[in-house]
Amino acid sequence: MAAAQLHHLRWRTPRLGVTGGIGSGKSSFAAMLAARGAVHVDADQIARSVTTAGGLAMAPIAAAFGPELIDERGGLHRERMRALAFADASARARLEAIVHPLVGQATAERIALAEQSGAALVVLDIPLLVESGRWTSQLDQVLVVDCREATQIQRVMQRNQLAPEAIERILAAQASRQARRAAADMIIYNDTQDLEHLRAHAVRIAALFGL
CATH class of the missing domain: 3.40.50.300 (P-loop containing nucleotide triphosphate hydrolases)
Incomplete structure (x- = not known):
């Protein structure tokens, strides 16, 4: 450029x-x-934050996938979800439908803060x-x-x-x-x-x- x-x-x-x-x-x-x-906005870090215990994605993930996809701390069981997502494209799409809007919202908020700070x-x-x-x-x-x-x-x-x-x-x-x-x-x-x-x-x- x-x-x-x-x-x-x-x-x-x-x-x-x-x-x-x-x-x-x-x-x-x-x-x-x-x-x-x-200003560094890390979408992967945001996605991890909403899928840890208490994260905004956890209640809808539990409702959509059941308790077997929740780890012992109350966050997303990443290994099981990774295996499911690779085996079932519809499961991956359902997970993305939950997580992506939350990531998009948090990203927009961080961009707005960066703009306000000059x-x-x-x-x-x-x-x-x-x-x-x-x-x-x-x-x-x-x-x-x-x-x-x-x-x-x-x-x-x-x-x-x-x-x-x-x-x-x-x-x-x-x-x-x-x-x-x-x-x-x-x-x-x-x-x-x-x-x-x-x-x-x-x-x-x-x-x-x-x-």
Whole structure:
């Protein structure tokens, strides 16, 4: 994105959507932009917060799926729900119908606070930005952090101790690299373990927004 393109941003506070597949490094990149002064809104963190014990999604989840999908602390039993969602697309759709509106509401509230504070940039860290199809109208630019699927599998195995087959199922449920790249205004290729390489890109992107 050239600096001249910033004149065409629709919102008073620019909104940059950051996305990428599991293990791509998108959350690390978003956090690096936050370190430069951007306001970081993490949709995944919001989704986790509404599905923990006492979270706003828990009563409707219990009603829709029953007690077997609730863990001993009263939050979402994530392993069972993950298995159910991969096996049953309708279950995944029911869960998303409960969680996504709550995430959208909390995200809007955090954006409003950022705008009121005079933030120079809001970074929306959205794992399923491309898959949902509902975020792009609320963003000025979409940045995709991209890497090879083999790199994603290696990183997630190291980070989450998941089996390769489980990671491949997650990848299959996400948008393809091609679909994400096609939706991007900017693409950061992050196929190394060098965080300084990623940080250099973050510094460059932040500078486009005056950070």
